[in-house]
Amino acid sequence: MELTDRKKQILKVVVEDYIQTAEPVGSKAIAAEMGGRISSATIRNELADLVELGYLEQPHTSAGRIPSPKGYRLYVNELMEQQRLTLAETERIDQALQMKMEELDRVISQAGRVVASFVNYPTYMATSGKKHLTARRFDLLPVDEHSCIVVMMMGDDRVKSQLLRLQLKVDTGQIPALVDMLNNHFTNISGGEMSRRLMDVADQVSPQLFLLLSQTVSYAVDVLEEAGQREVFMAGANQLLKLPEFRNADKAHELMSFLSDSKENLPVPDDGPMKILIGPENVNAALRDTSVVVASYDIGDDMRGLIGVVGPTRMDYAAVAARLTGFADGLTRLFGKHEKLPPKEDPQT
Amino acid sequence: MELTDRKKQILKVVVEDYIQTAEPVGSKAIAAEMGGRISSATIRNELADLVELGYLEQPHTSAGRIPSPKGYRLYVNELMEQQRLTLAETERIDQALQMKMEELDRVISQAGRVVASFVNYPTYMATSGKKHLTARRFDLLPVDEHSCIVVMMMGDDRVKSQLLRLQLKVDTGQIPALVDMLNNHFTNISGGEMSRRLMDVADQVSPQLFLLLSQTVSYAVDVLEEAGQREVFMAGANQLLKLPEFRNADKAHELMSFLSDSKENLPVPDDGPMKILIGPENVNAALRDTSVVVASYDIGDDMRGLIGVVGPTRMDYAAVAARLTGFADGLTRLFGKHEKLPPKEDPQT
DNA sequence: CTTTAGCACTCCGGGAAAGCGAGTGCTAAC
DNA sequence: GTTAGCACTCGCTTTCCCGGAGTGCTAAAG
Numbered sequence: 001m002e003l004t005d006r007k008k009q010i011l012k013v014v015v016e017d018y019i020q021t022a023e024p025v026g027s028k029a030i031a032a033e034m035g036g037r038i039s040s041a042t043i044r045n046e047l048a049d050l051v052e053l054g055y056l057e058q059p060h061t062s063a064g065r066i067p068s069p070k071g072y073r074l075y076v077n078e079l080m081e082q083q084r085l086t087l088a089e090t091e092r093i094d095q096a097l098q099m100k101m102e103e104l105d106r107v108i109s110q111a112g113r114v115v116a117s118f119v120n121y122p123t124y125m126a127t128s129g130k131k132h133l134t135a136r137r138f139d140l141l142p143v144d145e146h147s148c149i150v151v152m153m154m155g156d157d158r159v160k161s162q163l164l165r166l167q168l169k170v171d172t173g174q175i176p177a178l179v180d181m182l183n184n185h186f187t188n189i190s191g192g193e194m195s196r197r198l199m200d201v202a203d204q205v206s207p208q209l210f211l212l213l214s215q216t217v218s219y220a221v222d223v224l225e226e227a228g229q230r231e232v233f234m235a236g237a238n239q240l241l242k243l244p245e246f247r248n249a250d251k252a253h254e255l256m257s258f259l260s261d262s263k264e265n266l267p268v269p270d271d272g273p274m275k276i277l278i279g280p281e282n283v284n285a286a287l288r289d290t291s292v293v294v295a296s297y298d299i300g301d302d303m304r305g306l307i308g309v310v311g312p313t314r315m316d317y318a319a320v321a322a323r324l325t326g327f328a329d330g331l332t333r334l335f336g337k338h339e340k341l342p343p344k345e346d347p348q349t
Numbered sequence: 350m351e352l353t354d355r356k357k358q359i360l361k362v363v364v365e366d367y368i369q370t371a372e373p374v375g376s377k378a379i380a381a382e383m384g385g386r387i388s389s390a391t392i393r394n395e396l397a398d399l400v401e402l403g404y405l406e407q408p409h410t411s412a413g414r415i416p417s418p419k420g421y422r423l424y425v426n427e428l429m430e431q432q433r434l435t436l437a438e439t440e441r442i443d444q445a446l447q448m449k450m451e452e453l454d455r456v457i458s459q460a461g462r463v464v465a466s467f468v469n470y471p472t473y474m475a476t477s478g479k480k481h482l483t484a485r486r487f488d489l490l491p492v493d494e495h496s497c498i499v500v501m502m503m504g505d506d507r508v509k510s511q512l513l514r515l516q517l518k519v520d521t522g523q524i525p526a527l528v529d530m531l532n533n534h535f536t537n538i539s540g541g542e543m544s545r546r547l548m549d550v551a552d553q554v555s556p557q558l559f560l561l562l563s564q565t566v567s568y569a570v571d572v573l574e575e576a577g578q579r580e581v582f583m584a585g586a587n588q589l590l591k592l593p594e595f596r597n598a599d600k601a602h603e604l605m606s607f608l609s610d611s612k613e614n615l616p617v618p619d620d621g622p623m624k625i626l627i628g629p630e631n632v633n634a635a636l637r638d639t640s641v642v643v644a645s646y647d648i649g650d651d652m653r654g655l656i657g658v659v660g661p662t663r664m665d666y667a668a669v670a671a672r673l674t675g676f677a678d679g680l681t682r683l684f685g686k687h688e689k690l691p692p693k694e695d696p697q698t
Numbered sequence: 699c700t701t702t703a704g705c706a707c708t709c710c711g712g713g714a715a716a717g718c719g720a721g722t723g724c725t726a727a728c
Numbered sequence: 729g730t731t732a733g734c735a736c737t738c739g740c741t742t743t744c745c746c747g748g749a750g751t752g753c754t755a756a757a758g
Contacts, residue, residue: 026720026721026722027721028720028721038731039731040721041730041731041732041733042731044721044722044723045723045729045730048723058722059739060737060738060739061721061723061736061737062720062721062722062723062736062737062738062739063720063721063722063737063738063739064720064721064722137492139498141488141500143486143502149488149502151490151498151508151510153492153498153512157512158511158512159500159510160510161500161508161509161510162507162508163502163506235609236609237586237587238586238602238605238606241598241601241602241605242602247598248598249590249595249596249597249598249601252590252598252601253587253590256586256587256590260584260586260587373750375749375750375751376750376751377749377750387701387702388701388702388703389702389750390701390702390704391700391701391702393750393751393752394701394752397751407751408710409709409710410707410708410709410750410751411707411708411709411710411749411750411751411752412708412709412710412749412751413749413750413751
């Protein structure tokens, strides 16, 4: 059965009022909010229906109403007005994203902190995709007879490098051959495969070179493994303590511990750019009475990034959704730019 | 005036009892703790003296005593027994530090998380030293006509690299000359100086090369700036909520916000390997009724790392100090090893 | 001079009781 | 279908009371 327009209108008022005040909303307040055109008694009749239908709840007999998860769901799906960011806010977001940073991780964690400060809820960030990262190109740059720089370009165009200390002197003249071998036999394969091939070529080169080769390969394996790992960043968890629903230290502690520990079981938007999970819609027990708004954005190169905001079920969905979309778009743009152009053009300080 | 041995003994019992229970300790409990050899009445007389002298405080007339900051100070300086870690714990620490990680930042933040889980207090980690980082060597590796890898070795032997997308095609043959110029004119100078020199050489090279040069230099400037920045990591802030003194959400929020925001004003051990700051000894207002135990360790290459633990004034100084020292030593060893040897030797998976 | 037992007193913390007030559901009239 | 009126419910805050832990003081004993 469809709700009448007026019922929806009332539901909307209840949700929005409750989002702001965190207190049960009474019939009188609703009547006032709606312009005083209908009396509180009428509202009460409607409220009773809405409770009956499961969209609202009553903490106790003589209290106002609060939205149920079902009520929030209807609100989010139909009633919520898409909030537009003010120009000033859009600018602040763009400005916040004007980071000149090299490392993907840094950019992401920094962005997470900014988002958290914008929405005033705990925010997590992660990346997804990128199952099989491989090396695409190797170089070795001799430094002196005891050390050598290894440079590796990965499948996603990122370049990693490190100084290797050599246990044995290596004849510089042989380096190019070694680089050839690396590029011919150790590119575009998985880390495990690399280790295996290393064994195969063991007897084809001199011991000194083999040592250098194996150092290089194990560096590559480590880097690929580390780069493939998905890392999760958390920011703004302390925001929770400002909320009335988390003034109870135990509740706050429980959720915060979950948030700072869990690397895996945070919600991801399985499809579409944004997903809203309300209370019990969360599979994860620790999130059962919180809501999560999570958006994804394009990092380029088959990878997607993830921004999620965790809050009480009465969180300001419209505001959070708008800001999250703003950031997601901004980040997509940021990474798109990186993709096409060099990171910076301006040579002056 | 020196305290009698018995007074010190009593003070010690009060501190250690209070550290455990967070409740004012009464004369009777002290008498029992001390073996029942002296009566509670005697203890009461002594307690009155200790209050008089400022080592203890009385929350209200008819309550037990709690240590004052001065009392904790005496305890830490003279009374506290140096706690030895059990073999099992030492092993757990060593095991936790068996990380094969490339990035210094990662190692540090990971270590911070481990420390936090060991001591059950919020823990911060940072690095100090390293004021003027410079580039020591450049390389450019052509990839194709639109891109090129820049490799830079810094003063501390770290190597950074990135793929540059070129706006203009560059003649590969001219790259070596460019690398020479970089190595001759842009090494061992500050980032600001680099930008200035870039202007000087503007008319000595072709526009294409200059563009590449300026991209390289601005990459270098960014990296040096980012690398020189001291970054602070926080872990385990949620541990606070378990403590009775932070069950009040406002207090907890205040401290947690301070901890997660402040990058600069966290205590550092100005000399020696470890420093303990008790309550009001903290210059920073936000830390006035907390204590901080901070240790430093050697990263090598003029840099020092920092582990700090923040807790209530009644924190378990002996336990924290022992574990912190254990970790600091472990980290010094870890970095010492990295310094001398290649990061890994074992080529098998 | 120090230690100890005894005792009246203080004050915190918890629990019960009371009053307040916001809000409801119901009835009857419009 | 809507509204005014009204009795009623129930959580929250305040007040009050009481138990108990712990003190300070006094006076006696070592």
